[in-house]
Amino acid sequence: MKSDNTERSFEKEINKVAESADGWYENEYKASSERLYETFSELYKIRKSYFDDASKEQTQSRVKILKEKCIARGCRFKSKSPTIAEMLIKMAFHKPKAEKRVSGYRRAFSVLLTNEEVNETNVVDYIRSKGGVEELRREATKQTVSLKERVAIAERRVKELEDLGSFRTEESGKNAANSGDIVIAIGVQTAKGTVAMKELVFQKNGTLSGKTAIEAALRSFYSKSRKREEEENKTNESRESADEQEAIVDAAQASTVDAQEKEVA
Numbered sequence: 001m002k003s004d005n006t007e008r009s010f011e012k013e014i015n016k017v018a019e020s021a022d023g024w025y026e027n028e029y030k031a032s033s034e035r036l037y038e039t040f041s042e043l044y045k046i047r048k049s050y051f052d053d054a055s056k057e058q059t060q061s062r063v064k065i066l067k068e069k070c071i072a073r074g075c076r077f078k079s080k081s082p083t084i085a086e087m088l089i090k091m092a093f094h095k096p097k098a099e100k101r102v103s104g105y106r107r108a109f110s111v112l113l114t115n116e117e118v119n120e121t122n123v124v125d126y127i128r129s130k131g132g133v134e135e136l137r138r139e140a141t142k143q144t145v146s147l148k149e150r151v152a153i154a155e156r157r158v159k160e161l162e163d164l165g166s167f168r169t170e171e172s173g174k175n176a177a178n179s180g181d182i183v184i185a186i187g188v189q190t191a192k193g194t195v196a197m198k199e200l201v202f203q204k205n206g207t208l209s210g211k212t213a214i215e216a217a218l219r220s221f222y223s224k225s226r227k228r229e230e231e232e233n234k235t236n237e238s239r240e241s242a243d244e245q246e247a248i249v250d251a252a253q254a255s256t257v258d259a260q261e262k263e264v265a
Contacts, residue, residue, distance in 0.1 A: 006058070010050050011065050014091065017042045018069065021092035033132060034124070040105075040133065041123035043088050044112055048120055051084055051160075063162070066091060079228065083160040085109055103229075108136035114153055147219060154218035155182055157225060167197070175202050182214050 017039065024035040050062055066087050070077075075090040082090075089106045108127075112118050118126050130136050159180075172183070184201035201210035 007061055007065065010046075010062050011069075013042075013046055013050070014066060014069055014088075017046065017092055018073065025093070025095060036133060037124040037127045039092060040109065040112065040127060041120075043092060043109065044118070044123045045120050047085060047088060047113065063087075070094070078231075081161045083157055085113060085160070104137040105133065107140040107229075108133045110153075111136045111140045113156070114149070147215075150222040151215050151218045154222035154225070158182065158218070158221060169200060171200055171202070178203065182218065184210060184214055184217055 020035075020042065021039050024032065024039060051059060054062065063084065066084070070087050070091045073091060073094050074096075075087075075094045077086070077090070079086075086106055089109050090102055093102050093105055095102075112123060112126070115126075127133060127136060130139065175181070175183075181203045183203075185197055186199040186201065187195040187197045190196055201213055203211050203214055
């Protein structure tokens with residue numbers, strides 16, 4: 001019963017922030033940066049309050065609610081398993097032909113989520129101190145991410161992805177006390193299209209000890225996810241450029257028609 005109430009509360013919160021974002025976009029986009037900062041603050045609180053300490057079942061339930069809201073608002077995702085942060089940003093700010101701006105917001109939001117100076121009480125002040133959301137986006141684009149930061153970011157992103165499946169072994173059962181740790185599964189591709197699992201690499205125990213291997217795998221995941229983001233940004237920029245060119249052509253054609261009508265008159 002308590003869980004049901006929590007899920008209703010979660011759904012109410014994301015509906016509230018979606019309406020808030022709509023209000024900002026329709027009425028105050030050019031006039032009120034503060035409203036934008038407050039929306040980021042609300043999204044940050046939702047991300048931290050409803051997902052950081054949630055159980056697997058709670059996370060799956062909330063992701064389902066969030067995905068349904070995204071679909072209802074017409075959001076599109078390049079990846080089949082978008083992160084929670086990406087879904088929150090798109091859920092709030094999705095508008096037709098606004099992919100480039102939303103992509104920038106996602107980058108700015110990632111800076112907030114990974115910065116130790118930021119907490120649920122100071123998001124607005126932090127954005128203001130940095131010079132606004134656009135400056136945060138530029139910071140995310142320009143900053144050099146250390147190897148340690150890449151591992152931390154990748155670990156967070158991996159945990160946000162949907163499960164591909166799960167299995168239990170004697171070793172994983174013994175490792176249950178380390179719930180939340182990243183584990184590497186080593187397998188062999190089969191001709192049937194399946195993967196034959198051969199070994200598990202744990203951070204703290206197992207026949208193979210693998211902190212170094214796990215960190216290397218996470219850094220690789222980080223690089224791949226960054227590459228996907230860059231490709232998506234290029235696609236969004238190309239789409240927006242095409243929309244702009246189409247608008248220019250339409251305007252030119254309209255101008256020509258007006259001139260011809262005046263000559264006839």
